Amino acid sequence: MTDFSALRRMMVDTQIRPSDVTKYPIIEAMLAVPRETFVPDAQTEVAYADQNVPLGAQRVVPEPRTLAKMLDALDVREDELVLDVGCGLGYSTAVVARLAQMVIGVEEDEQLASEAQDLLSESNADNAIVHEGTLAAGAAEHGPYDVILIQGGIEVLPAEILAQLKDGGRIAALFMDGALGEVKIGYKSGDRISWRFEFNAGAPVLPGFAKAPEFAL
Structure with a gap:
């Protein structure tokens, strides 16, 4: 029988x-949340591998390092409201719930959203809810947000997502250019956002976050 607690450590x-x-709250959260619970049953044996875990339909649970480094750069505080876009089965939402005052996970796949809410409830993440809806639309009714993070690659950031970030808020996004990706942290000031490179990573581009195709004559 697999010792998942040992794999987590x-x-x-x-x-x-x-x-x-090195931030203790992030380390503690990732030691506490059972990642194997928040991946498809067929993927539990690779839940702790240093790789993205497939969710199906070109969706993944990003590798643990990507989430941890995003959270380290965002420095989420316990009095903040967080939007977690593309939460899948809820792993990232469960981790963030241990750092923030409240977290809203957004998932457009009906089955994933339903399972995520059940798993979060079972794990006593009482300050986390899953909003079922289009990823690129976010969850404006619960915002605005102090922090937004996106669980997957993007090529463009929809204006609707940026509009839900508080003035002075932070957003973490993985910008993909072909097979190469850069995680950047954005800082909002008024209607503008300034981006800072953090580290390289990779993940499939989320639906609604791809560039419009260019037509050439």
Whole structure:
């Protein structure tokens, strides 16, 4: 029988800490949340591998290092409201729930959204809810948000998402250019956002976050 608690400690010791993630609340959250619970049943044996875990339909649970480094750069505080776009089965939402005052996960796949809400309830993440709706539309009715993070690649950031970020808020996004990706942290000031590069990563581009195709004559 697989010892998932041992794999969880190994994940933190070999993937998270060596990536310069040292904030104790993040380490504690990733040690506490059972990642194997929040991946498809067929993927539990690779839940703690240093890779994206497939959810189906070109969707993934991003590798642990990507989430941890995003959270380290965002420095989520316990009095903040967070929007977690593309939450899948809820792993990232469960982790963020241990850092923030409240977290809203957004998922457009009806089955994933339903399962995510059940899993979060079962894990006593009482300050987390799943909003079923188009990823690129966010969840404006619960905002505005202090922090937004996006669980997957993007090529463009929809204006509707940016509009839900508070003035002075932060957003983490993985900008993909072909197979290469850069995680950047955006800082909102008025209607403008300034981006800072953090690290390289990769993930499939989420639906609604791809560039419009260019037509050439």
